[in-house]
Amino acid sequence: MVDAAQTLGNSAFERMKAMILDGTLEPGTLLREKKFADRLGVSRTPVREAIGQLISQGLATRSEGGAPVVSSVSLSDIMEILHARSLLECETAKKAATSGKTMEELLSLRAQIVEFLEGERPDSRAHSAVDSHLHLEIARLAGSKLLIALIEGLKVKTSMFDQGYIPDRFEPGCHEHLTLIDAIVAGSPDAAAAAMKEHLLNVRKAIISHIHHPF
8 A cells, every 4th residue: 555645755756857857947946845845735745755756866966055956967968868878779679679579559659659740739748758658668678677767767867958958859759759669560670779879869969959059
């Protein structure tokens, strides 16, 4: 049975995490327990637990004075993160393509991406959720819990940088994801690895381009 306090702590964590990832809480924002307890409608204890989780995931850090603040991700950080993701996720895509597991969830995600392209454009949160789900599903198909944990952590840090830095990659990213899914479903490990590498390389190029040409 899940403890009620633990449930409140997890809920507070997810809500604060979402605010960091969508840019509501900018890097350097001071995370005061009382302020967020009032904002979330909970006591200070769940907020304290949530802040601890945010720090453990690298979404928040302690300032020199010891106060918790929202973390920032530098350009050099994101370049290292994307390099690490490329090494991990290209191999993961290869393994997923030869896993022999059912691709039902992957095909469901494909249908959602097609719907995004053909229908009304989703909000950033819905699109981000599908994007994260896809990368983690590929890791799940590869059969490694460690890979899932590593990729999830790196993906979160990429999302932190995304706010206000990466230009609109909605349509290109969707098409890259479709190419990646199709290669995995077809059981083509080399094509899957190549599609993943191209996708992450394009993210990297977009970041660098925007840094040099912000407007």
